Amino acid sequence: MSSRPSKEVIEKEMESFNTIETPVLKEELFVHKVYDEIAEHFSQTRYKPWPIVEKFLITRPDYSIGLDVGCGNGKYFNVNKKIWLVGSDRSEGLIKCATKYNSGLNNDAIVADGLFLPHHDNRFDFAISIAVIHHFSTEERRIEAIKRILSKLKLKTGQALIYCWALEQENSRRGYKEGMDQDILVPWVLQKKQEKRNKKEKVGVKDETVKESTTNQQQQESKELETKMRYYHMYKKGELVENAEKAGGVVIDHGYEKDNWWIIVKNA
Amino acid sequence: MKFLTTNFVRCPIKACDSSPDSFPLKFQDTTLIQEEQDFNPQFIAAMLERLDWPAVVSVASDLGNNSLPSLKPENISWEDQENSQLLKDLHTLLLETKIVEGKMVCRNCHHIFYIKESIANFLLPPHLAS
Numbered sequence: 001m002s003s004r005p006s007k008e009v010i011e012k013e014m015e016s017f018n019t020i021e022t023p024v025l026k027e028e029l030f031v032h033k034v035y036d037e038i039a040e041h042f043s044q045t046r047y048k049p050w051p052i053v054e055k056f057l058i059t060r061p062d063y064s065i066g067l068d069v070g071c072g073n074g075k076y077f078n079v080n081k082k083i084w085l086v087g088s089d090r091s092e093g094l095i096k097c098a099t100k101y102n103s104g105l106n107n108d109a110i111v112a113d114g115l116f117l118p119h120h121d122n123r124f125d126f127a128i129s130i131a132v133i134h135h136f137s138t139e140e141r142r143i144e145a146i147k148r149i150l151s152k153l154k155l156k157t158g159q160a161l162i163y164c165w166a167l168e169q170e171n172s173r174r175g176y177k178e179g180m181d182q183d184i185l186v187p188w189v190l191q192k193k194q195e196k197r198n199k200k201e202k203v204g205v206k207d208e209t210v211k212e213s214t215t216n217q218q219q220q221e222s223k224e225l226e227t228k229m230r231y232y233h234m235y236k237k238g239e240l241v242e243n244a245e246k247a248g249g250v251v252i253d254h255g256y257e258k259d260n261w262w263i264i265v266k267n268a
Numbered sequence: 269m270k271f272l273t274t275n276f277v278r279c280p281i282k283a284c285d286s287s288p289d290s291f292p293l294k295f296q297d298t299t300l301i302q303e304e305q306d307f308n309p310q311f312i313a314a315m316l317e318r319l320d321w322p323a324v325v326s327v328a329s330d331l332g333n334n335s336l337p338s339l340k341p342e343n344i345s346w347e348d349q350e351n352s353q354l355l356k357d358l359h360t361l362l363l364e365t366k367i368v369e370g371k372m373v374c375r376n377c378h379h380i381f382y383i384k385e386s387i388a389n390f391l392l393p394p395h396l397a398s
């Protein structure tokens with residue numbers, strides 16, 4: 001039995017998404033609100049660093065200073081202990097997870113919007129932004145987000161590694177592929193504990209003590225599935241490079257990894 | 269928020285971008301805790317080079333610490349025994365001092381950002397986020 005919503009349900013959600021007037025409100029309802037709601041659960045699924053991100057971080061010169069824009073639960077915070085990393089994310093829920101699970105000597109986490117980064121221009125040696133920019137709902141805002149990151153980098157030497165979800169998914173169960181609409185809603189199925197229902201039936205154990213029956217009652221709290229939809233713009237081959245160039249950047253390397261397009265970009 | 273981080277954040281409001289007053293923020297009504305951390309003198313010496321020292325002095329003073337020299341200690345080699353106390357003190361200030369509650373005020377636009385339960389929040393109200 002699949003707990004994923006049907007195609008019809010997703011299409012209906014997409015219709016209501018499309019009627020929302022501004023991109024800001026679209027992202028508020030279909031990105032930020034969702035991440036706050038799924039933060040703890042989402043965080044539990046994020047711990048494996050992607051190889052190219054890991055490599056990028058490990059190859060930074062010792063004691064470089066960097067940003068992690070849209071850091072989520074901070075899963076990249078401790079890859080390299082010889083750098084200073086300031087992570088930021090729109091979701092307070094995820095920043096709480098970052099401080100709880102991944103905080104370390106060499107990093108810190110703050111709540112901030114990628115389009116309004118509270119940092120100096122031209123100061124940082126590097127930045128990463130992993131799986132974040134695809135959550136902006138217009139091309140203009142995605143380019144602006146790259147521009148904001150570039151503006152924080154040191155002029156000649158600063159480098160940013162940026163990942164966005166690819167339309168061309170290799171072996172994904174989701175089966176998205178070329179030719180599809182690039183703007184989609186992706187369901188996140190959340191197990192939500194429901195209020196105790198007044199179920200009286202016994203759960204098969206005989207001779208229960210009072211204590212045991214309380215335990216049973218707690219187990220009866222039915223776990224209900226709740227689906228949250230996140231908005232994504234899936235990047236076509238070449239599109240991320242193009243966005244970065246429109247943002248005024250020079251792409252020094254790019255590729256495809258784990259169903260994502262990535263670039264390493266610096267200021268022109 | 270760690271003390272060190274105060275050296276890397278400023279007011280995010282566009283109109284303050286070019287104002288020198290958007291950094292450092294002014295810290296008010298703060299609650300601090302000291303959290304013990306491993307001491308890595310090499311890390312501290314490297315950070316020292318990258319810090320905006322007047323901002324360190326300013327924020328320290330906001331937090332009630334007026335003991336810092338007004339000029340940045342220069343050429344501090346971490347291997348030099350002579351520097352070990354200085355680096356230890358800086359370690360205590362920069363990495364072990366955490367602001368758990370408080371306000372951060374932009375000296376240019378006077379907007380107030382809050383720190384709650386150790387988390388600094390720089391999100392803007394809708395009318396400023398454009």
Ligand SMILES: C[S@@+](CC[C@H](N)C(=O)[O-])C[C@H]1O[C@@H](n2cnc3c(N)ncnc32)[C@H](O)[C@@H]1O
Binds near residue numbers: 046131132
């Ligand atoms: C797929 S998660 C990736 C998190 C993390 N970078 C990682 O690799 O595990 C996307 C993240 O982008 C953040 N995000 C979305 N829109 C944002 C915005 N406008 N500003 C800052 N962060 C944003 C979300 O809150 C979420 O943490």
Ligand SMILES: [Zn+2]
Binds near residue numbers: 279284374377
């Ligand atoms: Zn300001």
